[in-house]
Amino acid sequence: MDRIVTGYSDGDIDTNRSALPTLNQLADERFSRRQTIMGSMKASAMAFLGTSVLAACGDDGHDPANDPAVNAGADVTTTTGNLVTLNATSTGGATGGTTFIQIGGPAVPLLTNTPTQLSFIAPAVSATTQLTFQILSGGVSDTTVVTVNPAQLSFGAVAKTLSDVVTVPAGYTAMVLTALGDPLTASTPAYKNDGTDTDFANRIGDHGDALYYYGLNAAGARDDGSNVRGLLVQNHENLSVQYLHPSGPTNVAAGPRPAAEAIKEIEAHGVSIIEVRDAAANRNWAVVTNSSFNRRITPNTPVDFKGPVRGTSFLVTRHSTNGTQGRGTINNCANGHSFWGTNLTCEENWAGYFRRDNSGAGTDNAARTARELTALRRYGINSTTGNYAWSSTTPTADHFARWDARATGASATADYRNEPNTMGWVVEIDPYDPSSRPRKRTALGRFGHEGAWPGRAIPGQRLAIYMGDDARREYFYKFVSAAPWEAADATRADRLAVGDKYLDEGTLYVAKFNADGTGQWLPLVYGQVPDRPAVGSEPAYVFASQADILVNARLAADALGATPMDRPEWTATNPVTGEVYLTLTNNNAGGRPLAGTDAANPRHYVSQVGSGTSAGNPNGHIVRIREGGDNQAATTFLWDIYLFGADSADAPAQVNLSGLNADNDFASPDGLWFARSQNVSGQVRPLLWLQTDDGSFTDRTNNQMLAALPGFVGDGAARTITNTDAGGTTRQQATFIGQAATAANLKRFLVGPKECEITGVDSTPDGRTLFVGIQHPGEDGSAAAPSSNWPQSQAGTASGRPRSGVVVITRDGGGVVGL
Template sequence: MTDNSSIGLYTDGDVATNDTTQPSLEALAEKRFSRRQTLFGGARATSLALMGTAMLAACDDDADGTTALVVSAGATAATSAGRMVTLTGSVTAGSSKGSAISWAQTSGPEVELIGTGNPVSFIAPAVESTQDLTFTFTAAPTNGDTAASATTTVRVSPAVLGFTAVAHSLEDLVVVPDGYSVTVMTRLGDPLTAATAAYANDGTDTDFANRIGDHGDALHFFGLSSGGDPDSSALTRGLMVQNHENITQAYLHVDGPTTVGGARPLAEVVKEIECHGVSVSEYVDGGERSWSYVQDSRFNRRITPNTEMALSGPAAGSDWMVTAYSAEGTAGRGTINNCANGITGWNSYLTCEENWAGYFRRDTSDAALRSAAQLTSLLRYGVRTGASGNYNWTTASSTDTTITRWNATISGTEAREDFRNEPFQFGWVVEIDPYDPASTPRKRTALGRCGHEGAFIRVVEGQPVAAYMGDDSRSEYLYKFVSNQTWDADDASASDRLAMGDKYLDAGTLYVARFDEDGSGTWLPLVYGQVPSRPASGSYVEYTFADQADILINARLAADAVGATPMDRPEWTAGNPATGEIYLTLTNSNNSYRPVDGTNAANPRSYWNAGNPNGHIIRLREEGDTTAASSFAWDIYLFGADTIDCDTTFEETNINISDLDLRNDFSSPDGAYFSRATAISGQVNPVFWIETDDGAMTDVTNCMLLAAMPGTVGDGGAFTVTNTDGTSTYTQDTYVGTPATAANLRRFLVGPLECEITGIDMTPDGRTLFVGIQHPGEGGDASAITSHWPTSQSDTGSSARPRSAVVAITKDDGGVIAL
């Protein structure tokens, strides 16, 4: 935004443990093994990685080679899920010369041993309760003497956050915890073909249809097999698909944007248009999570506002969709202002069109030529008369339709002669097949038209597919689409991925959420015949829907009509892979949209005469835990707060409701993501990641990424918020989650100056985390650069222009990120 695993219990008797209330491994080593060499795999003084390495005895270098072998497998040890553990055995008598030594697991949840011989390592598995893992170390002499073996036990506890919280930062760097490393990956302008020149980053670059775009937003890593086929378990090769939401215009040109005789130069406008959209680039791991991108990969692709699109679903072919480009109303060009995303169960990518309305020009003459229905629609979506359109693109040409299409003013006698309907071709969820660069993306109109932030897809065998979608504008709504078809897991490996989209995303029911005061909620169907007319209000006349296409094209008006709950800027949606609960970030709202006497249970705060400037995160659990449920329970998981400003009892009680402190305070939650279900961090109690797009705390810290281990809906209780405007006091009852602590919420990353942290995914094992850094230095220009990132990540004296980029974050000991 710019403005679903149980593990059986096993015990091996009375073995030593190392819970936090017992002596440390260091103390045990000093007491029991002071004369023996020990090895702590992955140990770091600044983390909890010391827990989890077996205590190991050393070899007896004085053995004469004639006595029987005596071996040691080391002491028992304790760790927690996701930590790296190293096992080292030793021969303490006899001779090990010419012997074969090996490790094998003999009990407990199965793990993969990394390495051969001695030592070996493994990553502690996900467990619901404490589990014992037993390992046997064997030395088998090649001269035929009797082999010797010994065992050791590692006790594994459920996962916990295992890093030290990152402090507030105003540095021009991506700051991560000690024990982690940052690699800059694809950046604005990086070439995607062998023939495309390296990026000069001085404003002279062109051909952005073959370069990484600007303002990278949501992203996803799609695995590739060694043969180039889709592989959801691939760890070392994949396709990074990323949205490009907007541009920092000042840095794209030599001296910033220019205007000549009232017109923008065509070359500048072409560059700016092509910088939007989506990119696909191949990423490879050169070994030990050493990542780079492949410039000449056959999979690399740019999808821009000029790329051919197919319209699909109930609104395709509607009179509202007819343009000079598509007289049938079934095709269009491009996608723009792509914010958050969605990943389908059949390996396709959903990109979502958010703040698209501002790109359109409408001259004042247009109003008199429109029907009342279209005037109401355009007003409700913010395509206003007198607007020149973002960046004045239409001034660059009067004949090139890639330019003139952004002028929605009626100029012909019928719709097929101009682009009056072009705004209705935007605001959709667009499906892309990342594995097929020749495929035509499809706009899925059954999911409704709005300022789509994202579209989290939940698939459960035998249930319909559900898509949860926020409309990112103040006082807008949360939507859910439920497919007519139930999910068939065999479709996950379908080769025709867009055909699967036809099956699951073109026919179904769109709903909008009503959050009730008692902590319950209802999904209200947006179905023709069930949606009444929208009453007249303010500048709006009464609106009566003509058919289902009309409802989908004008989903905001339909949601108004059925009485949905206006929310504080609905942002990303994310689903907990263990519980199925859905999380929705609500980034903020100003006082005009959330006055002190205008709160509701789901949006309960209004303070400092500023509305809800720090935002909150709401979560819901579907009735019966089914995707097609018509009702749900909800509470507010977290409230954002600037704890430095919350310095009175009133503010601590009514603003800092989640009891944040300097280790975890945040403002304006935006991106939301749960660790993958295939990763240890995505099992049992999955790690929840929160990204911010903040303007309220930027005097004390840049935007950030936090890691959390949330509970479940209902783990808190009822709460009454007191709101005041300084003169009058109002109370609002709501439902809140359990308060935050440093154990369940910590700041993991802080970004560079003036950036937004947005876009996040990981490899299937959770050992590499990919994060998007958007618009660093956005407040500057070519003559006064305010950030030099990402060059500043390695060169603090850099004078380079800033670039949006993706970073790969790895744990130095090879463990699972955050644990």
């Protein structure tokens, strides 16, 4: 059966029709300035990180199940992240009452210290380091020396596979924690998974995406260091709608829709907050279904608008005639977190959910101003039904009518013409306070927010939030707070009020990448943004206020001449260097033809995709930046391309620019996350997790997650590549490429089940439990013929409808996951 088409697009669109110049058309760009800057940057980075950043580590094929356990008195060599155990029986045979004392090397926190055993996680080191322990046992004194080498990707790479399970390396275990429909209350019935289930306001939603773990102590209060109890906050981006109803949806293409189906679909979007516990402290996690913290935030949940757009005419609707309140959040994709304990969820491809009639005279176009039409076109709000035709639902109700964005009344207070302006924001949620209302932070701009990841919290410096706009030829943004960071705010109990302080006042910037490897942050500030030029028959757009610029951030970025990118997605901040990474999933010949490449988006080639071909940049790449002066409030930066996706089996060197091989090749990078600095995997040389959302490589393997130990901006070199289009025409393009991928710095860690996307990753503070999202397995199947049976297949059952879910991954030996 063919996949049900709803009109939904997962960012694979291009609404940017601006005739912006490519970088190659910009005059007087030279490489010499870049080379001078990079020379000093390399020196400072080596001094800051240590020479081990540049050194290649051998892949010793270490099985993580064999974390070293030795008798006291024996010596052992290990690597960062391993669990080291010293047993009381000494080499001299003495047993009995034992005392362990560390007498040399950097002090390590102990996991156990009993009369029979001592254990600890090997610390993060930049060079080989010795730890010395004295053991007093039965009157005999022994000494044990533990030699610790720097972090390595010690696991064996997972092979590419098309199997219908989550595959992890030898020595690791993956366990299903949650799945679509799981109840959040004790009174909600168990999920039958046959399409008859209801009440998704009290169930885990569909298409789980980005997630984050928030710790709780035994008393149920916030505890950022808790490894055994916490709240898992997860986005729910979209639907595998064919599996939500007994035989698929009714009239989903155009309506009318039954109310029972529509409310189920609406409530399956949004955000889940669930309590999870490791009751026995052995990394065996379960959901607490009767927790008072459990809740759903759906498109129907009341929310407040904050920041410069609050109370303006842009947000006036029949529901909120003063423009201060809204309802819910939708198409929540990537995320972010705050340093004061709140969650930042992001509204991505929200535009297609709204209905408009815009085909000719007498339609909604006739009731709109030229300015409104320009804005609506720029954001792709042009569907005649909406993705799921919710506004056609019978019987009618206001929570269905809101998805009809036509101007049908006498004014904006009589209809929902402005309802699209209530979506496209970053939304702050306090997971610790179930009674709190989410707040939409309008100072961070309105676009297709893929994520909102913070920089570093440095007392006295302003905070920064980095954001991608996930569509072809869209932009890379950052927000810089007006207030400098005060460390005392990290522990305040009025968390959303802290958000008011840092997220409601500040400056939104958009990135311009120069051909010489430098860049500028261009301020989106009223009075500094020129008119957006006319495009074809579309007139110029004249900005009327700061609120106008924030609501129409894409138009303002056009006007400033920002660099259109190859689908900007997740951002991640290296907790040691402060460098920011941005995934660029892909582009095609329509979005960026051969003549449209530039230094930051440099590839154009023809790739085999299943039985056909695709031209453009179908495998994507990852850009990283280093802020000027290592100050995240800077208005200049340096950049290079960290990795290029490629199929190592058939890609020539001009395409496989990062030198990928069968153990680390990938396509369409999407999710991106650095390990927490609270544990050794986020220290010295932090571990990076990379997830894929690929359609060009899936004849080779299901989507995957890789582990990496990246270097720093400028660790590679300038390179000129030869691009080729489908007609065989070639063109040279200069760019900057990071150090090549090797078995020591990039390796495949996980492959997901059939037709899934791997998206969402976080860990407990100690790094010994990893949470990973599995989105839309079997997305191309039908209720009658599912094309995946996951998560049932994880337990060996090849039946049942597929469900999005979260897996818990642990290392059998007890060490830090990934090292």
